[in-house]
Amino acid sequence: MTQQNDGPRAAPADDCPGGARRGRPRSEAAEQAIFDAAIGLLEAGTPLTELSIEKIARTAGVGKATIYRRWPGKEELFVDLLRSVEPPDPELPGVSVRDDLVALMESIRRRGLAKRNSALLHNVFSQMQAYPKLWDAYHQTVIEPRRRLGLDVVRRGIELGEIRDDLDLELVNDLFTGPLLLRTVIRPGATLEPDLAERVVDAVMEGLRPRS
Structure with missing residues (x-):
């Protein structure tokens, strides 16, 4: 009988872009790489309408599946990107x-x-x-x-x-x-x-x- 290996499996390469720092969650590193890629493309002058998932994935060094696991489409990705660079929503004091x-x-x-x-x-x-x-x-x-x-x-x-x-x-x-x-x-x-x-x-x- 073949012994089952219960040890941790290595993460897919596209979930660990750029060699994530030790101790940093791979999903967080991938998300930040995706945001950085989108920001870099925008700052380089790429119009929103031409900013495709494929182009963002290629720039971030991840597979398209990595992006689609987090967002159903680029509109949802852009919304989260905007929220990440905008000031956070306030916590209401609730006093009055x-x-x-x-x-x-x-x-x-x-x-x-x-x-x-x-x-x-x-x-x-x-x-x-x-x-x-x-x-x-x-x-x-x-x-x-x-x-x-x-x-x-x-x-x-x-x-x-x-x-x-x-x-x-x-x-x-x-x-x-x-x-x-x-x-x-x-x-x-x-x-x-x-x-x-x-x-x-x-x-x-x-x-x-x-x-x-």
Whole structure:
């Protein structure tokens, strides 16, 4: 009877690009190599529409199967790539509705600053309008969950009596996010002062207090 070898099997070569450092998970090393390859191609001037899985895999030194095990397509890969270079989503303090709103608005301000200071983010977002599939994937995966989180905080403010209950929930949420989006998207040269989130939230909350 042939003895079964229960020892650890060597990882496939395409899962360990560039000779991953000892102690570093192979999957993490492969993912970083894929991100680095995509970033390098973008920085070299490759348009998003021409950035294929095959080209990314070849540049990263991995097989296409390694990429497809992590992402069903390049749109999902790009969304995760953007999330890896954007500031992380905030953890809400949960102390008060006002503090949670400030944390959410501050995250919009920080993302606006990141897009101004990162040539990669500026490049990708400027191309996304011409790449509807990527924009839709980013919207559904990133923007929509953030919007729902804001709606949840506003809803809690209404339930606690801190915000008027005679206005549409979506409108109230837009009143908070609107000024930040105006300065980060529509007016990219506008100032984004460190205290902007607090000033916006306090000004809007003043007008949204329940009427006597």
